[in-house]
Amino acid sequence: MRPLGASDPRQVGPYRTLAELGRGGMGRVLLGSGPDGRLVAVKLVAEHYVDDDGFRARFRREVRASRQVAGAYTAAVIDADPEAPTPWLASVYVPGPALHTAVARAGALGAEAALRLAAGLAAALVEVHRSGLVHRDLKPSNVLLTDDGLRVIDFGIARAAEGDGTQVTRTGALVGTAGYMSPEQARGERPGPASDVFSLGSVLVYACTGHGPFAVGSTPVILHNVLTAAPELGGLPEPVRELARACLAKDPAARPTPGQLLDRIGGVVPAARPWPPAVHAMIAAQQGEVDRLLHGAPPPGMPYPVAPTAVGQAPPAGPSRRRFLAAGGAALGVAAVAGAAAWATSGGEAKAHKSAPAKPAMRPLATLASDVPLSDLRFSPDGGLLAAIGGDETVRLFDVAARQPSGDPIKGGTGYRARIAGIAFDQTGGTLATAGDGVKLWDVKTRRQTAALTVPITRNVNAPGPAHAVGYSPDGRLLGGAGTDLIQIWDAHTRAPAGRIDLGGANIGSKVAFTGDGRLLVTPDHNAVKVYDVASGRQSGPSLLGHTGAVIAVLVSPDGRTLASAAYDSTVRLWDVTTGRAVGSPLTVDSSTMVEFLAFSPDGRTLAGGGTGGAVHLWDVAAQRPVGKPVGLGGEVTGVAFDSGGRTLATVTKRTIQLWDLAALTKA
Template structure:
C-alpha cells in the first residue's frame, strides 16, 4: 500500500482518495471515500490512454459489464465516468486478501475451505452468466477471501455470452491468463460459460496444492500443456479430485455447470470465520490499516481536497506519488472491487494479458543479408542436445552435472512436431539453472523454420517494454522484464535462425544485477552446443538421474 503525497489527498470524481492500492501499465487502483463516507476501490486509467479511442471503447465495455453483474459473490459498481478526461470506475471496497496472496502468506487451504471456495465461485458464476456475460479471467488474483465468503472481481475482459464482438483486439490475440485459460480460449474459439468452469477448476487446484495445474518454463509451453497435457493434481484431496478433474475436461461439453458444481460440493456449514485463522489475521490487519487511513483523512479546517490535476506535478502526468511510511508494518490492501487490467501478461504472469501467438513481429534486427524469414534456410538440423551433451555447457563449478528426462521430447506448434530438450543444474544451496532447446524445421510447402522459431520467440516479446540483450552470438535475444519474473532471477530468450533457447537462473547466490553475466554466458554456450549437435548428432542420454553434486 502506498499513501499519497506530498500534496495530501486527491479527488477522483466525488471520491476523496486516501491511498494507492495497486498500479501498473494501464492505470492504478485507489482507495477512496465517497461523500457519504463509504469506502470504494477507484480504478483510474493513466492519462496517456485518455486520448486513445480504442482504449475508451474497452473501458466503456468494462463499465457496462461490471454494472450488469450484481450479487452477494461479486462487488457492486458504485459509480463510473468513462467520458471523463481521465476515465474512472468505482466499486465497493471489500477487505480481504486475494486468493493468491492468502496462499502465499498462509499456505494451501484445507479441504473444507476449498469446498466453501468452490461453492462461492460457482454461485458467482451463476450471477455472471445470468447477466449474459462470460468472465474470461477467473483466477486466484481475481478471487477475494472476504470475511463473509468469496468475492469474484475484475470484469474488465468479460464479454457478452451471445458471442457478439468477441474479439477485443486484432485477429490472433488471446485474452486471459495462461494456466487458467480453457483450451478453447487458448485456441481463440468462441467461448461459452463452460470456459469459466475450466478456470474455476484450475483455481481450485492451486488452492489445494499451492501450484498451478498447468505449468511450463515459458508461455508457449504453458499453453501447450493446457491444450494437450493432463493437469498436475497430486495434493488435491480425494474428496475434491473428481470435481476438479471434471472442471478441467478438455471438452467444454464434459464440464459440469456451476449449478452442478454446487450440487457436487454439497451443503456448506455456516460460519462466522469461514477461512483459516491465518487468513482472518490478514483481514484484521487490513481493517486496522483502513481504519488508520480513515482516521487520518479528515481535511483540516474544512479545506477541500485538491483535484488530481493539482495532486501531481502537471509536467509529469505519470508522476509516482511520494511514499510515506505508515506506522507499524506496511499492509498490502486487497483491491476489493476491481483489479488493474495490465498490459502484457498478467499471469503469472500478471493480471489480464493480450498475447499474440499468430503474428510474426517486424524483426528488430534483420536476418543476415536482409533476407526475409520466409526465404531463410535452416541452420540447425532436426536434433537437440541431450542432457549428457549439456555437460559441455559452461556452468559454475558449484553446480551439479546437468540432468533431465532421457530421450527427446516432441512438442507441437501449428505447423507440426519439433524436438525439444530441457536440462537442469542445481547446487546444494538451492540455486538452479534451466536450459531448454527447441529446433524448428522447415515444413515442406509451408513455413520456414526461421518463421516458426521467430513466432515462438516473439510470444513474450512486448515492443517498447522488453529489454533487448545486445548479444552477438545469435541473431536476437531479450530479457524477460523483472516484473514478470516469479522465482527466476534472470530469464533470457534467444533465437538463432531456426533455433530457440530458453535460459533461466534462480537462487539466492545469483540475484538480479548479478545473474545477468552468467545467464548470457550460459546462453552463448548453449547455442554453440546446439551447432555442434546439429553437425554431429546428440550423445546418448542414458536414464534420468537425480543431481550429482560436487564433493
C-alpha cells in the same frame, strides 16, 4: 497502501481520494469515499489506453454490462465515467486479501475451506452467467476472501483492454493469464460459460497446492499443457480432486455447469469465520490499516499521517514518496483492498516503471498522423504506401509521397472476427494479406476482399481457426499463415494448399519468415528458434539456442543468409542460416527495453529494432555492433520498416508515423 503523491488526483468524479491501493499494467487504484461516506475502490485507466477510442467503446460496454451483476459473491461496479480525460470506475470496497496473496502467506486451503471456495465460486458464476456475461479471466488474483465468504471481481473489465474475444497481442504474447485459461481460449476461440468453469477448476488446484494445474515453464509451454496435457492434481483432497477433474475436461460440453457444481458439492457447513485463522488475521489487519487512515493515525511504519487534500490543494508536508517506500515497507505487505492490486496488475506482476526516453535527437523527414493507434508497419514493394494495423481492428494505408492517409481503411470483419494480428504485401504490392479470422487477401487499390483462406485450428482438426501471423516468401511464390500449432502454406498465385508445418504443440507466438528462395521457414519456439524445410514440413537442423527469454520476433535478411531474433531477455541475436550457428555476440539493449519489431535494410547491412523503452536501435550486421545513437521517440515503438531503396526508415509510436533519413541516423 501508499499515501497520495503530489501528482495524484484528490478528487475523481464525486469521490474524494484517500490513498493509493495498487498499480500495474491496466492502471492504478485509489481508495476513495463518496458523498455519503461510503468507501470505494476507484480504478483509473492507464495512460496508454486513454487515446484508444476502441478501448473507450469496449470499456463503456463492459462497465454497463458489469453493473447488472450485483450478487452476494461479487464486488459490484457502482459508478464509472468512460468519457473522462482519464476513464475510471468505482466498485464496492470489500476488505479481504486476494486468494493468491492468502495462499502465499497463510498456506494452502484444506478440504473444508476448498469446498467452501468452490461453492462460492460456483454461486458467483451462476449470477455472472445469468446476467449474460462470461468472466473470461477467473484466477486467484480476482477472488477475494472476505469475513462473510468471497467476492469475484473484474468480470468483463479486463475484456475492455483485450478487445472482443480472446486475443493474441502483436508480439504473440497471450492477453490474460495462461495458466487459468481454458483450451478454447488458448486456441483463440471466443470463450463461453464453460470456459469460466475450466478456470474455476484451475483456481481450486491453486488454492490447495499453491500452483495451477498446468503452470510449469514458459507461457507457450503452459498453453501447450492446457491444450494437450492431463492436469496435475496431486496434493488435492479427494472430494476437491474430483470436482477439479470434472471442471478441467478438455471438451467444454463435458464440464458441469455452475449449478451442477453446487449440486455435486451438496452444501457446506455454515460458519461465522469461513476461512483459516491466518486469513481472518489478514482481513483484520487490512481493515485496521484503513481505520487508522480514516482516523488520521499513520499506518504501521508510516512516519506521518495521511490527510486527504481538497481539489487543487497542495499535499501535506512530509517525507518524499521514495522515503515512504523505504521506511514504510511493512504497509505494502497488506493485501489488496477490493481487489485493487489484482486489478492493477491484471494478469501478472506489476511492471516496473520505465524512465522517460530521450527526445528525438534530430528531426524526421516527415510525420504522418493517424486517428487511431498503429502497429506492425509495412512498406509496399515500390515504397509508395505504408500499411499499419489500426487499434480499431482495421488496416490503415498511407500515401508516402503525399504524407497523408490513402483511401478507406480495410476492416477485417465484425465482432470478435474483426481482429487483425498481422499484415503482409505480396511481391507486386497489389495484394495485402491479413492474419486474424484465418488469412484474408485484399485488393489494395479497391480495398475489396479477394479471398479467404482457412487456417486449421490444430494439426488434427481441419476446422477454421485464428491466424496469428502472415507472410509471403521473398520470391513471391508462397504465402504462409501461422495458426495455433501449425503453419499453413499456400501457392500465392493459385491459392491452393502447398504444405503444412507441424509446430509440435500450441505455439501462438509463431511467425512466418521465409528465406529468400522460399525453401526454408523460420519461427520462434519458446526460448529457441526453429528452421523448417517447407517442402517436407520437417525441422531442418537443430534448434537455434542462446536466448534466455521467450523469442518475440524473427526475421531473415533479404539475401537469405542471416537470421535475426529478438527475445524477452533484452537481446537481439544474429544467426547464419546455412550453418545454424550464432554470428558474433548478442546485440544488447538496456534491461528496461524489449525489442519487439525488427527490420533489415534491403541490402541486409543494417538491422533496425524497436519496442519498449521508446527508442529505435540500429546495428551494423557485418560488424555486429550499434551504428549511430538510439533514436528516442517518446513512446513505445510499435513498428519499424525500411523502404525499398533503403534510404528511409519508418517508425510508429501510438498515432504517429515518422520517416527518417537512414544516412543521417547512422552518422548521429
